[in-house]
Amino acid sequence: MADFDVSRTELSLAVSLTLFAGSCFAPLMGFLIDKFPVRNIICLASLWMAIGYLLLGQVASYWLFMAVLIPFQGLAWLGVGPLVHTKLMVNWFTRNRGMALGIAIMGISVAGVMTPLLNAYLAQTIGWRGSYQIYAAILVLLVIPLTLWIVRQKPQDIGELPDGDAQSVGNHVPVAPPVELGVVATYKEFLSSKAFWSVVLTFGLMNGVYSAMATHLPTYVTSELDLELYDGALLLTVAGGFAIGGKIVFGWMMDRLAAKITVMCGVVAYLASTLLLIFVEAYFGLLCAAAMFGLGFGGMIPVRSVLISRLFGVAKFSRVNGLLSFFIAPATFWVLITGAIVDATGTYGTAFKVWFVSFLLAGVVSLLVKLPDRQDAVA
Template sequence: MQSKISTATQNKLSINYGAVIIGITILLNFASMSFFYSYGVFLKPLAEELGSSRTQASLPLMIFLFSMSFSAPFIGGLLDKYPIRRIIMTATSVMSVGLILLSQIQSHLQLYIIVSLFIGISIQGVGALATNKLLTNWFYRYRGLALGASAIGLSFAAMLMPILSAGLIASFGWRTSYGIFGLAIFLIVVPLVAYLVFTRPEDKGLIKDFNQQSANTTAADTEPLGINYSSRDILLSANFWKIIIVMGIPSGVLTAMVTHVVPYLSDIGFSDLQAATLFSTIGISALFGKVFWGWLIDRFDARIAILFALAIQAGGIWQFLISASYWQFTFASVVYGLGMASIPSFQGVLVAKAFGNTSFGKVFGYTLPGMLPFTLGLIYFSASVYDHLSSYDIAFYTFIGLFLFAALVTARLKLNKT
């Protein structure tokens, strides 16, 4: 009788372990982007103390993006080869040390070195790359839903870190605040990862999705792992470059909108508060949209779901062009935010469906530097258009055209049907 109770209890507990993995990835995504989403709050006091121009003080974010992108293939290869728990704990420790070291900097050179060698290079081992690899291992039929739920951590970071940072800086100053962040991330994340993270469900005697006992595994529950692709195979694959276009264009438009939408709204007559509120509306809409898109891509052909998301994003941009009142712009913000929420979950699903799970980390890692021309280029393009024409309209029309091009490429993607 005791044996039956023990078995029933074990099964009951194991049913929810997938939710535990999603929960820890939400935390990891939050922690990984804490530096990025709080840096704007630190920028002014940091610049004043170091005697920086705004350009000098803003340069670390560019360094961060480059370091994060170009270290991703290396980190992805490690995630494919070694236990994910070990990689996340190591990367979290490096990032935490970097944040603590920021509290001691005395020059711009020290700032740039720490951001590139400690924070930027470790981010993918804590956040998106590591969490996508972990969730791809743990989920199959509900992979999109898991990836979408995990990305909520990014939205929480965007909403909470500026407020939390401002409060800490007001109370303790920017140096102590960086030290607090570094120590808190290490003390919270590392023990939880050490105790809760397993590379695969098989490591706990479970299978993907429903976390049933391995003895109950059926052929329908088993995902084909794919093959081990070399770097050359990946970079010569037409499918890889199609994914770069399909995901790079929405990501590039997103970075441009994040950078320029508040100035755009201010230019056409809205107050700073109204412009900031409309920008926040995009983030709130995206927060609720992430799980929806994950659910959708699990139930329909991935290409159909992507086409739908691209159409909604283009519709949101078009609404920005034709709106005249505050409430029309609010609607535009909701529409665009809902559409762009698809990006985090779609990227991981596309890589898995195109290349399988064995080389997921390496392939996903290569997508990040591959997308960099879009993510940085469209920021510069938007600014250049405004500088020459005193209007963002041409940039917005270009975004709509790029979404159409991404839709044409989406139709030619070759993906596994399962």
């Protein structure tokens, strides 16, 4: 904002368009993930993201920044983010799928704990441009080699079955692979499913608010509460820490409890967090709000993946997951909406109230629709 002399709304627009661009291409990426080796996709996406970071370190204007950020970060994230992580987990796990998804995606929250404070330090020492060069080096020198060394598409590639069972397990009954429909018929099946649209509506209402919180919370505490940048970074670190716990706890709940109960617990965590942001300005209250926000956000990631794997099965998982990401793409504009509300009203209070209403509606939808439990899962 300082270097390019832009407002919150303009900065939020860059973030929202980046997330939106990725969501629009998610159906295509989902199709590719179901058809091609995941590690090849991760490596190509990491290289694309690294090129983008190198270019971002050279841009000299806000519009050039957007022109690089949107195609590189927006598209590369599809190939290194949850779409590929979740595909691997549904391939490798069946009875422990919820817990596996929670642990696997936990890496995002580990980064959420570590990087806000690290980013604040780097920004104030070598600048944001230099930070992007470091990120590019990490992708090329660490992420790509580790991916080639470790990642395998499915357990059968190393002589195992899902959940770590050996091929020789006597009580294993081979399951015939599902009949594969044509491309049009497959997507028609998704779009004609009431359960699919209920998941779209529920998670569309919740999905983008965490990005808005991560983008705006440091600005809120430094502009309205007269706190320091590191105070805002610490709040994001706390949110990331609780998101780690949320992934594991909610993943465990999905393996053992009713799906509706699990989803409602996440909604309650979101509502409690937003109420604290509306009514509390003391820093301890903000820490509690960040913790509840992180818990709900972290928990809903494995929950969503388990739900759609139960609805449509493993073979179609990435395609329906990509299509779901496309339909909840409008939620990415929560970042922009929040910035616009604050610029118009001069306060974050109104934006927090809008967040609360969104979570409340998500809770109502979750209560009204049927969510698939473990016994309802499609093979």
